Amino acid sequence: MKAKKDEMHQVEMLIGQILRVGxxxxxxxxxxxxxxxxxxxxxxxxxxQFPTTFQAIFQGIVTFKPYAVIMLGIFLLILTPVLRVxxxxxxxxxxxxxxxxxxxxxxxxxxxxxxxxxxxGK
Numbered sequence: 001m002k003a004k005k006d007e008m009h010q011v012e013m014l015i016g017q018i019l020r021v022g023x024x025x026x027x028x029x030x031x032x033x034x035x036x037x038x039x040x041x042x043x044x045x046x047x048x049q050f051p052t053t054f055q056a057i058f059q060g061i062v063t064f065k066p067y068a069v070i071m072l073g074i075f076l077l078i079l080t081p082v083l084r085v086x087x088x089x090x091x092x093x094x095x096x097x098x099x100x101x102x103x104x105x106x107x108x109x110x111x112x113x114x115x116x117x118x119x120x121g122k
Contacts, residue, residue: 004095011091015084022080026073033069043067082111 037043043050044065051057051068057075060068085108092100 008091008095011087011094015087015091018083018087019080022076022083026077026080028073029076030070030073033066033071033073036064036069037066040066078115082108085111 044060044063045051045067051060051065051071057068057071061072085104089101089104089108092104
């Protein structure tokens with residue numbers, strides 16, 4: 001019983017660490033994009049154009065386009081809570097809490113569907 005409680009505490013600590021690290025990394029990437037924007041005084045794109053696809057973002061990052069770097073930071077910020085949901089599924093499965101595993105999987109499916117709709121439903 002104590003071993004299981006210690007393991008769950010470690011999983012909870014991991015979840016907290018994932019959230020902290022995800023937010024810090026995304027903030028650093030966004031700040032780097034803002035610094036690039038201030039240094040170049042150019043977004044790297046023509047007016048009213050932004051990188052909205054993964055391919056455009058990664059091509060822009062390779063060429064150090066500030067808006068692409070900022071978009072990567074925003075993507076990482078969005079990905080952070082999704083990763084937390086995935087780790088929560090693992091945590092509930094370790095506890096053998098099948099109800100919460102099901103609910104959390106449903107939440108993950110809803111998140112994925114909403115991202116796909118948002119990506120393709122432009």
